[in-house]
Amino acid sequence: MSTTTPCYLCQDQTEHSCPECGLPSCSSHLPTHLVDKVCLPFTVLYKEGVGRYVVATRDIKASEVILEDHPAVLGPNYETEAVCLECLSRADGSVLCHHCNLPLCSDKCRDGPKHKAECDVFREMEKKVVVARFGSGTIAYEYGCITVLRLLALRDTNPETWARVQFLMDHEDERRKEKEYWQMFQKNVVDYLRIRVGLADTYSEEEIHRAIGILRTNAFQIEHPYLAAQGTSGKAIYPTFSFLSHSCISNAKYSVMPDDRLTLRAQVDIKEGDEITIQYISFLFGNSRRRKEISDCWMFECKCPRCEDTTELGSFLSALLCTKCQGTVLPEDSRMECKMWKCKECGQNMEQEKVLGIVEELKDEMYDTMEHEFEKYQKLEEKFSALLHPNHYQLQILNRHLAGSIKGSITMQQMALRQKLMEGFIKVFEIVDPGLTKWRGKMLFQVCKTRMFFADRKHSKEETDKEAFLAEMKNNIADMEDVVECLKHEPETSSEFRIAKMAETSLKQARDLLSMMALLG
Numbered sequence: 112m113s114t115t116t117p118c119y120l121c122q123d124q125t126e127h128s129c130p131e132c133g134l135p136s137c138s139s140h141l142p143t144h145l146v147d148k149v150c151l152p153f154t155v156l157y158k159e160g161v162g163r164y165v166v167a168t169r170d171i172k173a174s175e176v177i178l179e180d181h182p183a184v185l186g187p188n189y190e191t192e193a194v195c196l197e198c199l200s201r202a203d204g205s206v207l208c209h210h211c212n213l214p215l216c217s218d219k220c221r222d223g224p225k226h227k228a229e230c231d232v233f234r235e236m237e238k239k240v241v242v243a244r245f246g247s248g249t250i251a252y253e254y255g256c257i258t259v260l261r262l263l264a265l266r267d268t269n270p271e272t273w274a275r276v277q278f279l280m281d282h283e284d285e286r287r288k289e290k291e292y293w294q295m296f297q298k299n300v301v302d303y304l305r306i307r308v309g310l311a312d313t314y315s316e317e318e319i320h321r322a323i324g325i326l327r328t329n330a331f332q333i334e335h336p337y338l339a340a341q342g343t344s345g346k347a348i349y350p351t352f353s354f355l356s357h358s359c360i361s362n363a364k365y366s367v368m369p370d371d372r373l374t375l376r377a378q379v380d381i382k383e384g385d386e387i388t389i390q391y392i393s394f395l396f397g398n399s400r401r402r403k404e405i406s407d408c409w410m411f412e413c414k415c416p417r418c419e420d421t422t423e424l425g426s427f428l429s430a431l432l433c434t435k436c437q438g439t440v441l442p443e444d445s446r447m448e449c450k451m452w453k454c455k456e457c458g459q460n461m462e463q464e465k466v467l468g469i470v471e472e473l474k475d476e477m478y479d480t481m482e483h484e485f486e487k488y489q490k491l492e493e494k495f496s497a498l499l500h501p502n503h504y505q506l507q508i509l510n511r512h513l514a515g516s517i518k519g520s521i522t523m524q525q526m527a528l529r530q531k532l533m534e535g536f537i538k539v540f541e542i543v544d545p546g547l548t549k550w551r552g553k554m555l556f557q558v559c560k561t562r563m564f565f566a567d568r569k570h571s572k573e574e575t576d577k578e579a580f581l582a583e584m585k586n587n588i589a590d591m592e593d594v595v596e597c598l599k600h601e602p603e604t605s606s607e608f609r610i611a612k613m614a615e616t617s618l619k620q621a622r623d624l625l626s627m628m629a630l631l632g
Contacts, residue, residue, distance in 0.1 A: 114126070116128075116135040117135060118135055118136050118137040118140055119134050119135055119136050119140070119144060119153075119154040119155060119168075120136070120137075120140040120143065120144070120154075120155050120351065121137060121139070121140060121155075121274075121275065121278075122155065122157060122163075123137055125137040125138075127141065129141060129144055129145055129150055130145075131145060131148070131150050132150040132168075134150065134154065134168060139271065143178075143179075143351065146179060149176075151176065151177065151178050151179070152167055152168050152169045152171050152175070152177060153165050153166065153167060153168060153177050153178055153387060154166055154168050155351075155354050161356070162280050162354075163278060163354045164354060164355070164356045164386055165178075165354050165355050165356070165386065165387045166384060166385065166386055166387065167381045167382065167383055167384065167385050167386075167387055168383065169383045170380070170381070170382055170383050171377045171380070171381040172377060172380055173377050173378065173379050173380050173546055173547050173596075174376055174377060174547055174596060174600065175376060175377050176374060176375070176376055177363060177375045177376060177377060177387060178351055178352065178374075178375045179372060179373065179374050179375070180349040180350065180351045180352045180372070180373045180375075181349070181371065181372055181373070182347040182348060182349055182371050182373075183262070183265065183269075183272045183275065183276050183348050183349065183350045184258060184261045184262045184265065184276075184326075184347065184348050185225065185258075185261075185333060185345060185346070185347040185348075185371060186225070186257050186258030186261050186345055186346065186347075187199060187254045187257050187258060187345050187346075188254075188258075188332075188344065188345060188346055189254075189255050189258075190250050190252075190255070191250065191251060191254050191343075192244075192245065192246060192247060192248070192249050192250065192251060192343070193214050193242050193244065193245045193249070193251040193254065194214070194216075194254075194343050194345070195214065195215045195216035195217075195220050196208070196213050196214065196215060196220075196225070196226045196229065196230075196257065197215055197216075197220035197221075197223035197225050197226045198216060198220055198223075198225075199333070199338055199343055199344070199345040200216040200337070200338065200341060200343060201216065201246075201247075201341045201342070201343050202214035202215060202216050202245060203245050203246070204242065204245045206218065206220075208221065208226065208230055209221065210230050210234040211229070211230045211232075211233035211234040211236075211239065211240070212233070212239040212240060212241065213226070213229065213230070213233060213240065213242065213253075214242055214245075225261075228260055228261040228264035228268070229256075229257050229260050229261065231264075232260060232308060232310065233308070235309075236308060236309065240253050242254075247342055252299065255299045255300055255303070256299070256300045256303050256304050256308075258326060258330075258345075258346060259300055259304070259319065259322045259323055259326060260304065262276065262322045262325065262326060262348070263314055263318065263319065263322050266318075272350065275350040275351075276325060276348065276350055278350075278354075279325050279328065279329050279348070279350070279353050279354075280324075280325075280328050280329070281320075281321050281323075281324025281325045281327075281328055282324055282327075282328050282409075282410045283320065283321065283324055285410040286323075286324055286327070286410075296320070296323050297320075300319060300323060301316055301319045301320060301323075304319060305319070325348065326346070326348065328409065328410070329348050329353040330346040330347060330348050331346065331347065331391075332344050332345070332346055333345045333346060333347050333367060333371070335367070335369060335602075335604075336602075336604050336605055336606075337604075347371070349373050352365065352373055352375060355375075355387060355388060355389050356386065356388050356389075357388060357389065357390060357391040357392075357405070357409070357413065357415075358386075358388035358389075358390070358413075358415040359390065359392075359394065359401060359413060359415045359417040359418055359543065360394075360415060360416060360417045360424065360543055360544070360545075361378065361388040361389050361390045361544075362377065362378055362379050362381050362385070362387060362388055362546070363375055363376065363377055363378050363381070363387050363388060363389050364376055364378045364389070364546075364547070364548065364549070365389060366600065366601055366602060367602070368602050369602055369603075369604055374600070375387075375389075376547075376600060377546075378545075378546035378547055378548060379545055379546035379547075390544075391405065391408075391409055392404055392405055392408075394540065394543050394544040395504055395508060395540070396504055397423065397428045397429030397470075397503070397504045397505075398417070398418055398421075398423055398428075398429050398442075398445075399429060399442075399463070399466075399467065400470075401413075401418075402418055402447050403447070406447070412447060417543055418445065419445050420445060421441045421442045421444065421445050422441065423542075423543060424542055424543055425542065426502055426539055426540075426542040426543050427439065427441075427500045427502045427503070428502055428503060428504040428507075428539070428543065429441070429442075429503065429504065430499075430500035430502065430503060431452070431461065431466060431469065431498060431499055431500060431503070432497065432498060432499060432500055433454035433456065433457060433459055433461075434459070434498075435454065435457055435459045436454065436456050436457040436459070438454040438455055438456025438457055439454065439455045439456070439500060440452050440453065440454050440455070440459075440461055440466075440500075441453070441455060442463070449463065450462065450463045450464075451463065452466050469495075469498050469499070470499075470503075470505050473491065473495050473499070473505050473506070473509065474505060476491055477491065477505075477508070477509060477512065480512070482512065482515060482516060483516055483518070484516060485513070485516040485517060488509065488512055488513040488516050489513065491509055492506070492509055492510065492513060495509070502539045507535070507536055507539055507540065510532045510535060510536060511532070511533075511536050513532055514528075514529045514532040514533050514536075517529045526561060526564075526565075527565075529557075529561070530558055530561040530562065530565075533554050533557055533558050534558055536554065537551060537554055537555060537558070547593075547596050547597045548597060549597060549598065549601065549607050551593075551597055552593070552594045552595075552596075552597025552598040552607065552610065552611070553597075553598070553606075553607060553610055555590055555591075555593060555594050555597070556591070556594045556598075556610050556613070556614055558590070559587050559590050559591045559594065559614075559617070560617070562583065562586075562587050562590075563584075563587050563617070563621065566580055566583040566584060566587070577628075581625070581628070584621055584624065584625060585625075587621065588618060588621050588622065588625075591614050591617055591618050591621070592618065594610070594611065594614040595611050595614045595615055595618070597611075598610055598611035598614070599611040
């Protein structure tokens with residue numbers, strides 16, 4: 112008698128397995144595991160109260176591909192300006208679909224596959240929809256239902272993908288408690304599709320609300336370089352990628368390629384059996400802000416090691432300075448609802464409301480500062496350095512802006528200050544976001560270029576000996592190699608990929624210089 116085991120992806124019982132590694136896989140999902148004769152190193156498991164999550168099936172090296180995925184649905188955001196319903200570029204109303212009257216950007220986007228789902232529906236309407244407002248800062252309310260409709264259409268056009276999407280969570284109970292939002296979607300999406308568009312016999316209220324919930328819980332922003340340049344974006348659901356859980360100190364990172372293919376790679380080395388995680392929200396923010404936004408947007412309380420530690424893994428990214436003794440002020444405990452902060456040295460208390468008020472004040476003053484206003488950033492740094500721990504996330508973000516304001520014709524002192532600020536930023540944030548990250552690669556490239564400049568200058572002026580120069584060059588080569596590793600797999604159209612290529616050029620020049628010096632003795 113043949114035995115069956117759950118498929119690594121859909122969990123259905125199967126007699127089949129991968130011929131290369133033996134991982135149980137139904138015939139439908141083997142092609143997504145065995146890609147170009149390479150076994151992708153993950154499996155999907157299920158846990159009550161958590162849902163599906165992704166685990167490493169073997170040790171994975173940093174930078175190694177974990178999975179590749181394609182969007183089940185991709186479309187415009189809920190509240191968006193009018194964009195092309197094929198490519199999401201900005202639309203101005205001069206080109207309309209000749210079937211349904213909805214906006215496109217140009218003739219090349221007519222009759223495209225992404226626009227088909229809503230086009231097939233809207234073209235049947237007796238009174239065609241007319242989008243009246245265009246341009247940045249406007250909202251095309253008619254677009255609110257588009258991506259929902261594209262997701263619903265999978266039920267009849269792509270049953271296999273529809274079945275995979277049904278594994279995803281929609282947080283219906285939590286969303287129903289948000290009465291204002293629930294009613295907004297009821298009116299603008301559910302009633303609009305069923306009554307205005309005439310789909311009451313096609314989709315039930317429950318189906319539409321579930322599609323709304325799946326999108327809200329699992330979709331993430333798509334912003335290709337050509338979209339970012341125009342200030343537009345969209346959202347997409349990647350059905351396998353959506354099984355990944357969040358951790359504020361994640362071990363994997365993803366990139367979206369120009370063809371909308373998503374590639375997930377290990378950010379650090381991952382051990383067999385470890386859960387594979389990503390970040391749903393930026394690592395930049397401190398615990399109080401980050402945990403609240405996670406709860407508000409994704410409806411769960413994060414319990415990762417960073418969130419459970421008031422020091423945030425020893426980074427002190429949320430710490431203040433005591434007004435009495437200049438000691439470190441942290442929350443009394445790691446609960447989200449903790450309202451009291453306390454100095455670890457003298458025990459003086461500070462209410463959370465006051466803590467958040469100081470951070471908000473700095474945030475507001477930074478918002479009112481132009482990117483070139485170096486002196487103003489300096490004054491803010493002087494003012495808030497007396498209130499916030501040197502590692503505080505908002506102070507570090509200020510330092511990043513201060514470094515960015517140093518541009519044009521600058522002095523050696525300003526160049527050294529910019530290097531120091533960037534090095535400090537990297538040192539603090541790599542504690543909570545370690546490994547081969549994009550942000551670190553980009554910033555480290557600037558640091559290395561500055562270090563190389565100073566090393567070369569000192570050597571040419573004979574202000575340093577040969578041994579010290581060689582040691583500095585070797586350190587810079589090692590860091591520049593890190594830059595390449597961080598960025599080399601990014602899309603070729605991205606700024607990150609261009610930096611990786613520049614880093615490779617700098618590496619060749621530095622290695623050639625070392626070789627020449629070795630020959631000369």
